[in-house]
Amino acid sequence: MKRRVAIGAFLVLALAYPLVLRGSYPLGIGIITGALAAGTVGFVLLLGYAHQLALGQAGFCMVGGYASAILCVQHKWDPLLALVVGAVAAMLLAWAIAGPILKLRGFVLAMASLALHLILVVVALEASFTGGALGTYGLPKFALLGVPLSSDLAYYYVVWTIVLAFVVIGLAIDGSRIGRALKAIAASETAALSAGIDIRRYKVQMFVLSAGMASVCGSLAVHYLRAMDPNVFGFAFSLNFITAVIVGGLETVWGGVVGAALVTGLRELLRGLSLPLWEGVIMGALTVLVLIAFRRGFVGFLAALYDRMAGGEAPARVLVSEPDTAALAPRGKPAELVLAGVSRAFGNLRAVSNVGFSVAAGSITALIGPNGAGKTTLFNLVCGYEPLDAGSVSYDGQRIEQRLPNQIAALGIGRTFQNLQLFGNLSVLDNVMCGRHRFVEREAANRERARAALAFVGLRNAEALAPGALAFGHQRLVEMARALALEPRLLLLDEPASGLNDAETERLAELVLRIAALGVTVLLVEHDMRLVMGLADHLVVMHHGEKLADGAPDDVRREPAVIDAYLGIEEHAAA
Amino acid sequence: MDLSVFVQLLLPGLTTGCVYALVALGFVLCANVSGVVNFAQGEYVMLGGVIGASLLAQGMPLAAAIAGATAAGALLGALQERLTLAPVRAAPDFIQITITLGVAVVLRGVALIAFGKDPLSMPGFSGDGVFEVAGAVLPVQSLWVWGASAALLAAVFLFLMHSDAGRAVRACAINRQAARLMGVDAERLTLLVFALAGASAALAGVVVTPIVLANWDAGIAYGLKGFVGAILGNFRSPVVALAGGLGIGVLESFAAGYVSSGYKDAIVYGVLLAYLLARGGVFVFGRAALLSR
Incomplete structure (x- = not known):
């Protein structure tokens, strides 16, 4: 239900925006927001879901931006084809370095990905095929199947159709065992492994996917800017990705879209107020504030509001059920x-x-x-x-x-831990469903099995709760149920x-x-x-x-x- | 190989290397006491430079400008710890690290607003003269950088080896949990170390400004290069961290001199990346629960 409301709101807003706010300036903002959103939707899965702090997303935007610029200007390629080739190249690059780079955690991953980005910036500046510091100018307008999009309005709708497609991909991942596995990885890699989740594989997949989407973001942006140079996707652009996802909301794909709109809107507002220099301070301060005070971000806030208005079911009082052998x-x-x-x-x-x-x-x-x-x-x-x-x-x-x-x-081989290892960011039922990870079945079937495991340990009524809401002894039972769900x-x-x-x-x-x-x-x-x-x-x-x-x-x-x-x-x- | 060219590259490399070494030391100290690797470490070097240069430009005496920049570094470091890290001590690593990143962005932004886009310069502390060593010509200011760095390092090592707080820092480096159980006041110590790291980075930033200029966006590069030193010592050994910082400075200088000045950063970062990738997964620091394979 919540999902339908979100998709409905997205479609209405995206369709109506350029019709309500007419003129080339708001249209341009809409296009740039869309381009950024194409990248941040993928980044939510990596940063928000799996908590992998990659700081070089703009590097992949550069790959897309240069692919579009060089292929379309120097080689007269079709823009759509160039966009796809750029995305494939970015994904290959991401895949080539993903194995070792994702073994690195936290700060080391951030530094390694930042180093990669800065290397790409130097290459772009120094190499001749990129046009050096001056960059490459005169990109053609975007074209679909060889037909150039003569109006920016048409381009706006193309960009947002791509965003919609990416959102659908993101939601599909979110609703699958992979989405759950990513959140499990964020909470405890140790416990995720014990549930049979191949953490390396999913991190690599999300790194590669988010790189591809970042590349598309780069291509879409340069077709609007009509030029590409080494400064377009600098360090500040990577920060935009991070701020967007954190402020928008780490927990859902929508956080990426909303965050892209917030970041772009804020920047334009500051320009309108003639305070462009304040962008960094305000973006950084917002990021810090949200992380300290409201970690669920803007979409999390909306979701909480929706739940309150919808009235939600009160959790069952009696948490312990008779164990059902x-x-x-x-x-x-x-x-x-x-x-x-x-x-x-x-x-x-x-x-x-x-x-x-x-x-x-x-x-x-x-x-x-x-x-x-x-x-x-x-x-x-x-x-x-x-x-x-x-x-x-x-x-x-x-x-x-x-x-x-x-x-x-x-x-x-199931196991439990001496120091309880539950996924605090998932419901009790989802914790147990992580134990079903090795069974590639329909979600409904897995859910039934997970419920049976909960009933077996005597926690039938606790499934919707967060594990932290349970007494310690019951949390141990959740861990047992997760191990049992592994069969x-x-x-x-x-x-x-x-x-x-x-x-x-x-x-x-x-x-x-x-x-x-x-x-x-x-x-x-x-x-x-x-x-x-x-x-x-x-x-x-x-x-x-x-x-x-x-x-x-x-x-x-x-x-x-x-x-x-x-x-x-x-x-x-x-x- | 021409010796004078070699020396002409080696010594300036050591000069910037001093700054990286101090940043690396700050990383190590903060990481061991608080469990957080502070992304904003490099920004304090930048802040020291721009604050020192502008205080001097406002007519303050040199010594006061240096002291002011250093004090600002200490104050900002302490503020960062109190305002942004103390409230989230129990939060996951991911949150804490990302917060330090946000703080870095704020510090850059503040510097941009307060001091402007243009690089700031500062005259050498004892004039803008040069001196000659083995056929290489160096600015006299290099001596100030080396001297200040050596004095700072000596002070830090005296602190670590011969003061109660220093012993507590070392105990935290070995086992933070056990140190706390033995009565180490981790809150106070964390504040102290952040202030210390901020101050030493800022001081390094001031003394190096007459040679390299101070620029609002230089913090990332300082942070990233100092980070290399810290990671060579596995965030444990201050000595290896220092050597690593100096080594990065020299590598950068040689890369610029013997290969291409345009590509020098790419070479340094390439070495960092290659090293990280080759050793991937074995780093044990921060609060990250690490698997051994």
């Missing part, structure tokens, strides 16, 4: 996990040293040991978050120690009871038993000995990175070495 059908065979000679050192510290044990299919195995024994490191080694120095990990006979975390998750055959739980009260711990124990009954092998790290002794049919004890003992709980607790290292102390402390 029947919600999830028992699966196929549980999996077996075999570790042999697993080692990992950090500098001189041997965090895990030559550890080998088996987790029998269908068992509940507990990994115990004092703090610093290497339990969490071992989890990270099994799940691919840390590389092994030596040893092997076999999952149902398949070696997995060379695989990436998301590949391991996609094999059906794991092996589930790794890292201290699932930490932070829970007695009643919650009891419910957790029951939940673990019900999960095992689904046909899921469970390996858990836990400190709560009562929980471990009541649940586990197999114990592995670690101490100082080495395996101390391994066997049935009653045998292990009688071993002198174990009592010395761990159980004895624990029981004395409890006494």
Whole structure:
């Protein structure tokens, strides 16, 4: 519904603008706004959704601008063809550098992309094919299928049709599992990997897509300006992208469109007031203010307003439902996990040293040991978050120690984290749906499965809430539901009871038993000995990175070495 | 290779390298204490230059102009921290980093409005004379740059090694969380470090202005080149950061002299980009949760 209102408003405004505000000046603003919006719509997906701070978007605008200028002026190409060639070139360039550049995060990514842009500026200035500092002049008017657009009004509608097409692409991504995956990446890359999301792939895709759209932005702008030189798309233009997306709103594709209009409108206003120099200060201050005080931006503000006027449903009061064991059908065979000679050192510290044990299919195995024994490191080694120095990990006979975390998750190994890792920017249901990422199904089908997982853990009524609105114990259940949505055959739980009260711990124990009954092998790290002794049919004890003992709980607790290292102390402390 | 040409390129490279080194040091100090890499670091160099030059042009004595520019850097650094970072301490890295970017834009804009588009110049502190070393001719001001940088570095290192606050900064560099648990007042320390970084960058900006002029849009280049130094030291080692900053200055000078002055920036940034791409993914700093592969 909200989406229909937004599309309707967009169409009405875009169609009516040049008819209401007549004259070449407002028309020019409309065209420039459209050109910028073509670029910022793509940038929302990269900066707003995935939180990748790329600071060199204007570099890709340069690629498009020069492609159009050089091909149309010097080689008399058709403008539309030149635009497409420019976009393809920008996407190829983005693709070529995306792999390594997107491994960089935050500030480093910003610096690397800025460096790329500044290199392109230098090349544009120094090279002869670009026309050097003077640039290339005399671009023809844009043409469609060889027919030149004689009026600026026609060009305006062409530009905004392209914007509409980009918005439709953006909305399609937004509504798909990819849109959700991008937001998951922004919140926690670690957790996104555990849900089987290939973070590298989606970052590259969005980087390449936003580069292509930025290039189209460049082409569209220079066909209006009729000239291209190295200063057209300078550092300030990259900043326009960032300000537009942040002020417009990071959360939706519409933020890019609205932001482009706000940025262009503000600039024209300042020119009208004869204060053009103030542009930087005001844009920068707006960016800072929005980030500090209202992170959802202008469109977020509108959305909140709409929700309030529409009255929205009040969230259900009772968040906890009776756990519904029947919600999830028992699966196929549980999996077996075999570790042999697993080692990992950090500098001189041997965090895990030559550890080998088996987790029998269908068992509940507990990994115990004092703090610093290497339990969490071992989890990270099994799940691919840390590389092994030596040893092997076999999952149902398949070696997995060379695989990436998301590949391991996609094999059906679910995990939870000692420090809760939920996606705070997604609803509870969407958090769980991220766990469905490896199943390329219709969204409706995935939604039903995710709801079933929530019902199974007893959170049927919480799906529309933000995870932060839940009690801590319930947040743990959300994480469990996300791992269950993956349909794991092996589930790794890292201290699932930490932070829970007695009643919650009891419910957790029951939940673990019900999960095992689904046909899921469970390996858990836990400190709560009562929980471990009541649940586990197999114990592995670690101490100082080495395996101390391994066997049935009653045998292990009688071993002198174990009592010395761990159980004895624990029981004395409890006494 | 002609020795005098080599020296003629090396020494000016070291002069600008001093500025990059101080910027790099500011990056390292701020990043370790606050967890935020401050995008506005280079802008303080620019501000030092334009403020110092215009104070002098207004008839202030040289020493007062230098002191005024340095104090302005300290004040603005502290203001940036209080007004824009303290309120969002708990926010995700992405938000904090982007805020420092916004602040950089504001500082550039303020400089543009207050001091205008044209580059500002300043006479050399002890005249505009030149001196000769091994066949190379250098402005006397170079000595001021080297001397001021050396004095600043010495002061920073004395501070780090021999004061309580300095020890706390070093503790934060090793483990910020643990340092806080041991009673380090991170709020006060963060403010101090931002003021210090602002002041040293601004001072560097003033002393280098007689050689390179001060321009409102020079901040990005200072920031980006200083950043190279910081990243060579992995945002941990101040010494490597310094060496990296000096090295970038020399590289830039050689690129201009031996290759092409037009392409010198492209070469420096190309080296930065190649280095980042080659080492991609292994940087551990800021609050980013990093995977090891």
